[in-house]
Amino acid sequence: MADEELRYPHWQGPYLAALSESNSSELLKKIQAAEFAIYERCQILAPGSDHLAEREAIADALAELRRLQRDKLSFPDFTER
Amino acid sequence: MKPRAEPKYLILLMVLNSPFRSHYDWGIRFPRAIGGPVKRIDKRKGGGRTILIVDDNREIRRAVSQAFLSDGFRICGEADNGRDAIRLCRELRPDIILLDLSMPIMNGLQAAPELRQIAPRTPIVLFTMYANALQPDQAAALGINLVVSKYDALSEVIEKVHALLPQPPEKAEGVSA
Numbered sequence: 001m002a003d004e005e006l007r008y009p010h011w012q013g014p015y016l017a018a019l020s021e022s023n024s025s026e027l028l029k030k031i032q033a034a035e036f037a038i039y040e041r042c043q044i045l046a047p048g049s050d051h052l053a054e055r056e057a058i059a060d061a062l063a064e065l066r067r068l069q070r071d072k073l074s075f076p077d078f079t080e081r
Numbered sequence: 082m083k084p085r086a087e088p089k090y091l092i093l094l095m096v097l098n099s100p101f102r103s104h105y106d107w108g109i110r111f112p113r114a115i116g117g118p119v120k121r122i123d124k125r126k127g128g129g130r131t132i133l134i135v136d137d138n139r140e141i142r143r144a145v146s147q148a149f150l151s152d153g154f155r156i157c158g159e160a161d162n163g164r165d166a167i168r169l170c171r172e173l174r175p176d177i178i179l180l181d182l183s184m185p186i187m188n189g190l191q192a193a194p195e196l197r198q199i200a201p202r203t204p205i206v207l208f209t210m211y212a213n214a215l216q217p218d219q220a221a222a223l224g225i226n227l228v229v230s231k232y233d234a235l236s237e238v239i240e241k242v243h244a245l246l247p248q249p250p251e252k253a254e255g256v257s258a
Contacts, residue, residue: 036140038210039231046234062210066183076188079214 008054011037015061018068028073031065038062126243127153133175134159135166135192136208137184141231145179145208148235161185163192170199177242180225182209190215190223197224204245208238 006012014037018030038058045051069075132154136142139161146156157173160166163180164187170178178196182189189207196205204226207215212230220228226245229238 032138032140035138035210039138039141039144042210042232043234046232046237066211069183069185073185075183075185076191078182078188078190078211 008041008057011041011058011061013037015065018065024072027068031068031073034061034065126239127155129153129155130176130246131155131157131173132242133157133166133169133173133178135161135163135179135184135189136181137161138181141181145235145238148239149179152239163187163189163195166192167195167199170196170203174200175203177246178203178205179208179242180205182207182211182214193223193225204242206238206242206245 006016011034014030014034018027018034021027021030038061041054042058045055066075070077127149130153132149134142134145134149134156136145136159142159142161146159150156154177157175158169160169162184166178166180167187169175178200180189180193180196189209193205193207196203205224207220207225207228208231209228210231212228212232215225215228217228227241229241233241
C-alpha cells in the first residue's frame with residue numbers, strides 16, 4: 001500500500017513493513033522501527049486527548065506487534081504471570 | 082588596504098586570552114582566583130544522579146537518554162533485556178532504573194523482582210507502551226515503584242522520576258584545580 005493511501009503514514013508504513021516481513025532477523029529490525037515510529041507519534045499526540053481514532057489504531061498495531069514478538073521471536077509473554 | 086581592528090575589539094581579545102579570563106566567567110571560576118575550593122551547583126534537576134536505561138529498542142533508548150542527560154542525569158548503563166539489566170544493576174548500582182516491559186530473553190516484569198532484591202532502595206520505573214496491562218498493586222508486588230506510559234511526554238516522565246528521588250536534588254560537585 002502506498003504511503004499516500006495510509007491514514008497515518010508516519011507509523012503505518014513501518015508497521016506494515018513489519019507485518020509483511022518473513023525473515024526473523026529482519027523482522028526484529030522492522031518491529032523495532034515500527035515501535036519507534038509509533039513512539040515518536042505518541043510523543044506528538046501526548047499532550048491532548050483528541051486523535052482518538054489514531055490512538056485506537058495504535059493500540060491495535062501494538063497488540064499485533066506484541067503478538068509477532070511473542071510468536072515469531074520468542075519474546076516472553078508478559079500477560080502470563 | 083589591510084583592514085585594522087577597532088581598539089575596543091583588541092582589548093576584548095586581550096581580555097579573553099589573558100590568564101585572568103576566568104574572572105569574566107560569570108563568577109563560576111572567579112572565586113578560585115581568591116583562594117579556596119569552589120562548588121559548582123548543577124542547576125539541572127538530575128544533579129548527576131545515575132540512571133540505568135533498559136529497553137530493547139535502541140532508538141527509544143537514545144531518545145530517552147538524551148532527555149535525561151539534558152536534565153542533568155548521568156546514563157550509567159544501557160541494557161536491551163532484563164537479564165543484562167540485572168547484571169548491570171549489580172555492577173553499577175544506579176540511582177534509578179527505567180525499565181521497558183516487552184523485551185526479549187527476560188521482560189520487565191520478570192526482571193523487576195530480581196532488580197528489587199539487588200537494589201532494595203532504588204526506584205524502578207516501568208516505562209511501557211502497555212501501561213494498561215498492569216494494575217498498580219500488581220506492579221508494586223513486583224517491586225516496581227511507578228508505571229509510566231510511553232504515550233506520556235518525556236518531560237512528564239522526568240518529572241515523575243524526580244518525585245521518586247530523595248530531595249534535595251541539587252548535588253554540588255567540586256571543581257578541580
